Amino acid sequence: xxxxxxxxxxxxxxxxxxPPRSDEGLPALYTTIGALAAVRPQFISVTFGAxxxxxxxxxxxxxxxxxxxxxPPLAHLTCVGSSYAEANAIxxxxxxxxxxxxxxxxxxxxxxxxxxxxxxxxxxxxxQLVQLIGRVQAERAPYAEELVPxxxxxxxxxxxxxxxxxxxxxxxxxxxxxxAGEDIDALLAKQAAGAEAAITQLFFHADEYxxxxxxxxxxxxxxxxxxxxMPITTPGRLRRVLELTGDPSPAALAQALDAADSPAxxxxxxxxxxxxxxxxxxxxxxxxxxxxxxxxxxxxLAVLHEAGLRTTASHDPYDHAI
Ligand code: FAD
Numbered sequence: 001x002x003x004x005x006x007x008x009x010x011x012x013x014x015x016x017x018x019p020p021r022s023d024e025g026l027p028a029l030y031t032t033i034g035a036l037a038a039v040r041p042q043f044i045s046v047t048f049g050a051x052x053x054x055x056x057x058x059x060x061x062x063x064x065x066x067x068x069x070x071x072p073p074l075a076h077l078t079c080v081g082s083s084y085a086e087a088n089a090i091x092x093x094x095x096x097x098x099x100x101x102x103x104x105x106x107x108x109x110x111x112x113x114x115x116x117x118x119x120x121x122x123x124x125x126x127x128q129l130v131q132l133i134g135r136v137q138a139e140r141a142p143y144a145e146e147l148v149p150x151x152x153x154x155x156x157x158x159x160x161x162x163x164x165x166x167x168x169x170x171x172x173x174x175x176x177x178x179x180a181g182e183d184i185d186a187l188l189a190k191q192a193a194g195a196e197a198a199i200t201q202l203f204f205h206a207d208e209y210x211x212x213x214x215x216x217x218x219x220x221x222x223x224x225x226x227x228x229x230m231p232i233t234t235p236g237r238l239r240r241v242l243e244l245t246g247d248p249s250p251a252a253l254a255q256a257l258d259a260a261d262s263p264a265x266x267x268x269x270x271x272x273x274x275x276x277x278x279x280x281x282x283x284x285x286x287x288x289x290x291x292x293x294x295x296x297x298x299x300x301l302a303v304l305h306e307a308g309l310r311t312t313a314s315h316d317p318y319d320h321a322i
Pocket of ligand 1: 049
């Protein structure tokens with residue numbers, strides 16, 4: 001089923017990937033990054049293990065995107081378990097490496113620990129991390145030096161690139177929130193702290209995203225809210241994301257995955273479901289589509305193809321997302 005909802009118009013696309021567990025995984029990921037970059041996404045985001053567990057390899061992947069492609073990298077950063085000094089040092093390290101786009105997250109305490117048992121860090125919420133990133137950047141010199149190629153010792157001085165900070169949003173509520181309004185309040189706090197865009201947790205029905213955006217707009221959220229769409233291509237992946245999000249099982253998708261009689265058939269179900277979602281949210285006014293790629297370019301590119309969405313040639317999410 002391939003019908004472009006916005007024939008003629010283009011759709012800003014972005015992707016999320018994660019750092020591999022070991023350096024041996026990097027070459028395959030770099031091939032995937034090349035294939036994703038070829039469809040000219042607005043940005044490619046790289047996850048960050050809460051507590052800083054993937055710090056070095058996340059930065060390796062981000063700097064690879066920065067230097068090997070013309071797509072801007074966007075760094076996820078979490079603050080749970082970090083002191084102010086540690087969070088400050090990580091932000092500074094990423095800025096020094098040339099990263100200027102961030103997804104500011106609180107992150108979760110280590111699995112199996114309760115929030116009462118462990119040091120949760122000096123920063124209590126993603127909104128505070130948004131503020132800290134802004135402060136760290138403001139304290140840096142307001143200019144950047146760029147070496148002039150072919151002229152030894154010469155440097156060109158230009159304005160330092162502006163930092164752009166996005167945050168997470170939860171259309172079906174965060175597992176920790178006590179009532180639906182709390183997630184909108186949290187998003188308002190992140191916007192007030194300086195966030196310029198939000199990316200949502202995955203959801204299974206377009207109405208969940210569209211209803212959330214309506215509620216957020218009524219409450220005063222004005223920043224673009226990008227729908228995060230995950231192709232669910234196996235029953236196992238569906239189980240794992242339900243554990244993570246606490247959402248009720250999407251009956252039709254679960255049944256279709258169970259009824260599919262081969263991995264190829266399950267993959268086709270997941271791609272068709274994600275493509276339908278992408279088309280529907282775009283038709284409902286979503287400013288773009290953010291795809292969880294799981295370090296595999298073939299599936300998300302198949303989603304785009306099946307959704308019939310044309311991608312854009314520009315790289316500024318903050319221009320297009322609004
Ligand atoms: P916050 O916005 O600070 O809080 C989350 C929710 O908690 C709020 O929506 C609200 O409901 C509730 N809340 C906030 N403040 C309060 C309060 N004062 N009192 C009561 N309740 C409150 N995790 C990683 O470890 N690494 C990643 O790279 C990563 N990437 C992600 C990308 C996206 C797009 C999303 C949606 C999530 C990602 N996560 C990642 C998971 C995220 O870290 C967790 O969901 C975490 O529990 C919440 O992070 P947050 O930034 O939304 O936190």
